[in-house]
Structures are given as C-alpha cells and as structure tokens.
Amino acid sequence: MSFIEAALRGGAVVLLVLVAALLVRDARRVPAGVFSVLFALGAASYTIVSASVFSPAPPSWLLPLRVVGMGNPVVFILFAAALFDDDFRPSWWHAVAWLALVAFGLSSLWSGLPQTRWVCSGLGLVCNGIGVWYVLAGRAFDLVEERRRLRAALVILAALYSAAIIASEIAWPSGSGGPTLYLANSIGLLAITLIFAVALLSVNRDGALISLPVSGPSVQAASPRRSAAAPGRGDTAERDEDAGLLTALRRLMEHDKVYREEGLSIGSLAGKLAIPEHGLRRLINRRLGYRNFNAFLNFYRLDDVMASLADPAQQAVPILTIALDAGFQSLGPFNRAFKTQTGMTPSEFRRLQLSRTDRVAAE
CATH class of the missing domain: 1.10.10.60 (Homeodomain-like)
Structure with a gap:
C-alpha cells in the first residue's frame, strides 16, 4: 500500500470515527442519529478492509470489520429512511436483510466462487436503489431546508459511489484492478467522507437535520x-x-x-x-x-x-x-x-x- 493511499484511507477513517463519536454525543436518542452512527462505522470498516495491503488474502483478525462492512448496504437503507422519512420505523425484516447480506458475503469470501460474489454485489446494488428511493420519495413534502439540500448532495452521491465500488469489484475481482483502482477508491472514500461530515455536522441544532419529528399525540x-x-x-x-x-x-x-x-x-x-x-x-x-x-x-x-x-x-x-x-x-x-x-x-x-x-x- 502506497503512502498516498494510506494517508487518504487513514484520513477517511479518522473523519468517520469522529462523525460517529459526535453523533453519539448529540443524537444518540434519535433513530436517524443511531443509523448515521452505524453507517459511519460501517463505512470506516469498509475503508480499512478494502485497502490494497490486505488483498488478495486478508488476515483473519479483519473478519469482524469485514462483517460490518458487508452489512452496510442495509444500514444505508436504514440511514436514508430514518433521516428522510419521519414516519419510518425499523422492523424485524431489516435485521433479517442484514443477516442475509452478511451470510452471502461470508459465503462469497469462503467459497471464492464468482457467482456468490455477483449475488452479494447485486444485493448491495438493490439496497442502494432502495436507499435512493427513500431520498427521492418525500422531497416534495419535506419542510426542512437543510434536509432538502442534503437529499441531493449527500445520499445520492454516496449511493452512486457505493454502486461504483460494487461494480468495480465485479469487474475486477480480488483487487485485479491494480494500484490505480485502489488509489481511485481511496480518493473517492475521502471525498464522500468529507461531504458526509460537513453535511451532518455543520447544521446548527435549531436546523434540526437530525431530530424528532413533530408528529403523534404526545407532541x-x-x-x-x-x-x-x-x-x-x-x-x-x-x-x-x-x-x-x-x-x-x-x-x-x-x-x-x-x-x-x-x-x-x-x-x-x-x-x-x-x-x-x-x-x-x-x-x-x-x-x-x-x-x-x-x-x-x-x-x-x-x-x-x-x-x-x-x-x-x-x-x-x-x-x-x-x-x-x-x-x-x-x-x-x-x-x-x-x-x-x-x-x-x-x-x-x-x-x-x-x-x-x-x-x-x-x-
């Protein structure tokens, strides 16, 4: 792994962990805050395990981070839904979907068969599509200006980049894309992380990008x-x-x-x-x-x-x-x-x- 790749990935991981820590402090009681934390940690895990130094045979101690990264497309759905749909409530099938995606990922990891890798990547693309649907579905009725801007700026970009990662892994399995692919991946990860951090942390508390909606009889x-x-x-x-x-x-x-x-x-x-x-x-x-x-x-x-x-x-x-x-x-x-x-x-x-x-x- 080159020094440039290590610096880019290290910077992205530090930013993601910082975002997660600040969200735990400020928004841990709100579903959108919780799923933002989980999504940030999942992205940090992927950033670590996808480094070129761990390819093509990652060490066994990375398995927990790989599992977290494998399930992150489902967490992306929960993140987008909780942030942009005030009526959203997580259910048991989200947990089932996360377990299924991780199971496919582990089977792909252990079997080495390209078919299982394609299935896992395809499921990730489906999750990205569902997440983008949540972003676009309620924009016409959204009254929070900060959230309206974030719809176009952050989540769609993150989804498109995630889709590009999955597509590149299908086209160049086992890191066959070479150093150029790893460097491009690292640059993209840092760019997405910067946008994610600025969008979620630059909003003042009265802006209420992540807050409880005014709904229900108790409000x-x-x-x-x-x-x-x-x-x-x-x-x-x-x-x-x-x-x-x-x-x-x-x-x-x-x-x-x-x-x-x-x-x-x-x-x-x-x-x-x-x-x-x-x-x-x-x-x-x-x-x-x-x-x-x-x-x-x-x-x-x-x-x-x-x-x-x-x-x-x-x-x-x-x-x-x-x-x-x-x-x-x-x-x-x-x-x-x-x-x-x-x-x-x-x-x-x-x-x-x-x-x-x-x-x-x-x-």
Missing part, C-alpha cells in the same frame, strides 16, 4: 392553532411578518378549509398566500414545528374527521366518505394517520364518542 407543539408566531431568533419585523402570514394561513385552513382540496401542494398553498414555496416551508417548519407538509395537512384533516365521527347526525355516513371529504386520498394512509394520532381505529373512535353522547343525553 404538544403539533397544534397550529396553539402556535402563534412562536418566539424565534429573527428580528421583530420578521416575527411580525410571520404573525401576519400565520393568521392568513390559519384562515385558509380553518375557515376556507383548503386542506380538503384534492392534490393540495406546497406550491398551490403558497400561491394562495402570495409567498414563495421556500417561505411557506420555513414558516410551517420554523414557526409551527412541522417537518413534513402532509403531517401539517393531516392535523386539520383528522380534526375534521373526528368532529364528523362524533356527530350523531352523521352516524350513517361511511367512514371512507368522511375521510375522502376531509382530503384524504385513500383509506390506508387515513387509517394509519388516524391510529397514530388517536391510538384507536376510526370505528372504535366513533363508537366511543357516540356512546358518550348517548350517556350525556340519557342524563
């Missing part, structure tokens, strides 16, 4: 009606302007009920307020605490639905009709949002509310 700040112009760090003029915009926004949502409009987007709502899209995203995110536009709309939609379900005069109206009238596009997302907010199904909520109404009437 008290989730009500736009109780959130007037929340105290911010801007000057008085900015807060006064935000107060006026918040009043206009509440009027649109509560009086005009624009949340019922089919296909309501950030752009169309911003047009009604005569402000740019980025201004509306900042207003809802910084002043009301929402990180996702659909979560903001669903607050009003669910409030509308719950009022209808508790109304004895609408007892015969199907739940689906009520949900569609409130702006939901289908039953599945509505049921999930309703249960997350109330802890019960719409049918259970309706029975409970109507039974209370009957008891009050009987008294």
